[in-house]
Each structure stands twice: as C-alpha cells, then as structure tokens.
Amino acid sequence: MSDFGTVAPDGLVHQSHIDRYEAYAKGGAGLIIIEACSVLKMPENRDTLCLENDNCIPGIKSIADIIHHYSAVTLVQIMLTGLKTMEEKKISEISRDDFLRYKEAFISAAIRCQKAGFDGIELHCAHGMYLDEVLETSTRSDEYGGCFENRIRLLEELIIEIRKNCGENFIIAVRFGNSDYEELINTAITIEKAGADILLIARLTDWAFIIFP
Known part of the structure; x- marks a missing residue:
C-alpha cells in the first residue's frame, strides 16, 4: 500500500495519509495493512513513516481510528530498509550492540502500534x-x-517477544521470501511454531496468503 508521494521527511503522519486510508476503508476493505513503516530513522533515498519514538503515536492512531470507523481490521507493516541505508556492507559487519538495538527497535515499534490502537x-x-x-x-x-x-533466529525471537509484550489477541503477520525453496518451507514452519497468525509468502514468482486458525 506504499505511496511515496504522501510521505514527508519528518516521518510523521499527515492528512494525506489519513485521507488515503479512509478511502480504502470506506470502500469496503476488510483488512488494511499500512505501508512499510521504519522502526528507526535512517538515511535513505525515499521518505517513509517512522515508528522510532512515541512522537509517532498520535499520528498513526488517527489512521487506526479512521479505519476502525469503517469496521476494517488494520495492521502496520514494520521494517528496516537494511544495508542500503547502513555503513556496513554485510550483516556480519554490524556490531552486536547495533544488531540487538535493531531487534529491540522492532519490538518497541510493535508496542507503539498496539498503543495506537492497531490490531x-x-x-x-x-x-x-x-x-x-x-x-x-x-x-x-x-x-x-x-x-x-x-x-x-532473529525472526523467530521477534515473533515470540512481540507476542509476549502485546498479548494473544494482537495479530502478528510475516511477509517473507527466500530464493532457496527448502528454506522457504522451513521458514514457514518456524514462523507458525513461533506463534504468528498470518503468513504472506512473497517471492518474485510465487504469492500466497495463509492464515492460521
């Protein structure tokens, strides 16, 4: 659902976001996943909504409220763009302190989304x-x-920790892909065992949407 024409350098929600998601909800969508939101503010060649601190909560709450007004369920896609925005060229070059800091940023972002009223x-x-x-x-x-x-392990721990902090009724979806088919299957199995609710498989040639009962 990303629309980079609606974002601003401050990483906060503006009226254009609210109007856009109201239109989707008003149109009758049952589930709306908010565009990719970064868990940390990092330099990149595009602007994205940012969930780095509590300053984001009033804005994203306004989106959750307008979507719920039309009785739709809503999630927030949370992410880090990755090495393209970092000094390091490989994951192995990231210090352990930073690696664990990035992990905690995902958990904190999920908690902020829950505080803002997202499902x-x-x-x-x-x-x-x-x-x-x-x-x-x-x-x-x-x-x-x-x-x-x-x-x-990182993905598995994130699912477990977000579930621990946000509770059983908080929906956890995972959008994932893998160029190795065997690892793709094993990733799905691990995600299910960790306690996620929805899998969205996103390879370049394969798409699937799986909801666990």
Missing part, C-alpha cells in the same frame, strides 16, 4: 529488507549467522 503488525522479511538480509545472507559468527537455524 497487529506485519514483519517485513522479504524483498531484500533488513530481516530478509539477515535470514538469507547472514554469516555472523554469533547465534544469528551461518546455518539456517541461526539465520532465522
């Missing part, structure tokens, strides 16, 4: 975004790199 979040782990880069490319020497079980 849940979608973790963006596809299309070369940060979580996808960790999952598919991390060669870190700690527990977050190397074998598949280590590379998926």
